[in-house]
Amino acid sequence: MLDEYGLPILMVVALLVTLFTGYPVAFLLGGLGIVFAFIGGINLAFLGTVSSRIFGGVIENWLMIAIPLFVFMGLMLEKSGVARNLLLTLQRLFGRVHGGLAISVALLGIVMAASTGIIGASVVMLGLLALPVMLKQNYKPEVACGIIAASGTLGILIPPSIMLVLMGSIMQISVGALFKAALVPGLLLGALYVLYLTIIGKLRPDWAPLPDENAEDVDTTPLAAALARDLLGPVILIAAVLGSIMAGIATPTEAAAIGAAGSMLLALFARTLNLGTLRDVMRDTSRTSAMILFVVVGATCFSVVFKRLGGDIMIEEMITGTGLGPYGLLLLVMGLIFFLGFFLEWIEISFVVLPLLVPVIAKLDFGLGLSSQAILVWFAVLVAVNLQTSFLTPPFGYALFYLKGITHGEISIGMIYRSIIPFVLLQVLGLILCILFPSLVLWLPGMTGSG
Template identity: 50%
Template sequence: MSPVEWLAPLMFVVVLAMLFTGYPVAFSLGGVSLIFAAIAVSFGLLDWHFMLALPERVFGFMSNYTLLAIPFFIFMGTLLEKSRLAEDLLKTIGGLFGPVRGGLALAVVLVGALLAAATGVIGASVVAMGMISLPVMMRFKYANALSAGVITASGTLGQIIPPSIVLVVLGDQLGVSVGDLFIGALGPGLLLAFFYGLYVFIAAHVKPGWAPALPPEERSERGWRLALHLVKVLIPPLFLILIVLGSIFFGIATATEAGALGALGALVLALVNRRLSRTALEQTMQTTLRLTSMVMMLLVGSAAFTLVFRGLNGDLWIEHHLTSLPGGVVGFLLVANLVIFVLGFFIDFFEIAFIILPLLVPAARILGIDLVWFGVMIGINLQTSFLTPPFGFALFYLRGVAPPELKTSEIYRGVLPFIALQLLMLGLLVLFPGLVSH
């Protein structure tokens, strides 16, 4: 076997092995790419001038207008989280649903959907709702498994409900409009939230002891007082959601422009609510800088990997194997989703998006798959992966803030019904592709 036949597959295997070592992914990609480029040059498979294209690729990433939306949405979501938006929403909506069996759990689902639409940040939603609502649910004798499951699942809705940062990156890597991806993901995301709420409602009535209604003495606000408080708490985030998503859906603004508008709106909301402290602003800017820098470093590493891998015809090797799978489109979707699902246990979404997706997209195009639909499926698949024991990231987020009385086994048991709902949603996407409209 000549070097040209084995070098690309070996490079792919080495990169995957490096991902599981825990070494920083950006440096792993860059280092492996440089080593294999040197080997290829020594065998005469690459001209060293080929690597001169790398600076141009890096500059192209840095000047990518679509990716500019990432820091804006991170800033918006982090500032709203620092402004205690989740706390206000949970307390108020919890009071509204308090008289209903499972009312607190229903409030968590609704707040999870609102936070997803207002922030697009996954970890922050799980942590915030875990810290605020979990102690209350445990105090009122909610079943630990149900409490943990509904908090974890609802916190991951930010993965799929716009303006998700995940969807911004997916849109860029798939080569489709972020606005189209937002429109396509909104229906399935809201349908998932509805399924969550329906499960909670049924479970609370089939097993009343799992989710009792709040006693009257615990509901401090009622009638007009509760209604006014609800309007005061709900209107600002709903208005922000309407501005951000509405401007995209109606073609008034691009995702990047809407992100900038959302960041400004978050500042105004925090200022009006008297929550714009210097500490909150500093923490928000530090978080935005840290996450954005991580994304940019990953982009540089992935640019080096993609350049060398394609120079070795690795993209053609991957494309050939994916398009030759038994079953055609069905076989490709099964393999692609299985790979992404398993990798979601071990590596971050950004790493999957920048390393794995560019290898899948050419085959998906050849097979005639709608890339917006494919992007929504990937988003829901990753959301399922983040929920699945024992390695789901969302489970670790909740475990980090949960009291010792909540056993890890109860968290695992609690998410199982929601994983079933995720799989149901994936099945519906396959059976009814029209659910993803764009």
């Protein structure tokens, strides 16, 4: 195999090695694609097809419009203070429960996940809002850091998710079906977090103590009124976005536009919508969208050249040649993606690995009586749950670095690494449950006729 597939293997090794240089991943992917095209003696005319694939297929895909709109929606909710007010109100709701503040962070993570897929914004927002309060309340630092990092990553799974939009484009399956399929697994992970925190509060109350009722900054607004003020708006927005998609009223792109407009209305009602906020949101939206687009372009070049050199055939032979059954192959693929998550971001894994695996997975018979499209939807959600761990696993877990960046040296990176261990295990448990019980993924799409 080394003689036959030497260049594809070398291409993968070169990518893994160059990642440690700190050079932007988008340029690494595109540059390696061009370099190995010359090494492999690929005709220059073929590189023209790469440009056609990028500009005539990927960039012109109308689903891409949803990305900056969803980014805008999440950033507007964060920078306008809507999310901060919601956290403080949820804290009051669970105030007399050990671990109540941590549970509030988990619930806010779920709410924010359903309104944004920007992990950096979610983790930084939760960290700035909750970490000082949790440490002041004498929470065990590992508990505080772990729930903030884990809850902040829920946005990559719970719809509307940018990752699911891109997966739908890559795998040629319905984004609406993916949104429906990912909803229950995403809520399942959130429920596992809350269950874990509840157990911690019962068994180790000293790790998650009760707040001081005599604090000077306690909100005196009646709890019911505070919930109506701070929770009702985001819930209506989420219902409008997800409900319009699931009911077939709007496409994901149209629903993203609804979400962007709705987030501005919430900021307006909160009296925090001004020129400065709008400018900051638009600037950060442009930066995030440009980063994603550059990675898409680079990954497209890498993957096209990799396939031309026989990499897709190599992957198929490696997987099918193991002698494992369908579930054995699935576990092998999940293990591979989990391992890659230690070194690569979800965008690179999605654009480089998924196009190679989809043809293999679509042909497998799991004995579930499912169509190939349903199997791909199930597989995509399994990959999405798996990829969520890539934000939490060292050495390149971006959520860990986002959190470290806002602690100002008060918490060591080693402590942050330790804090995420139970939450990574909970994510693996959620993945196992979705493999063992496919109905967790496929029940909602089946109920709405898109499974």
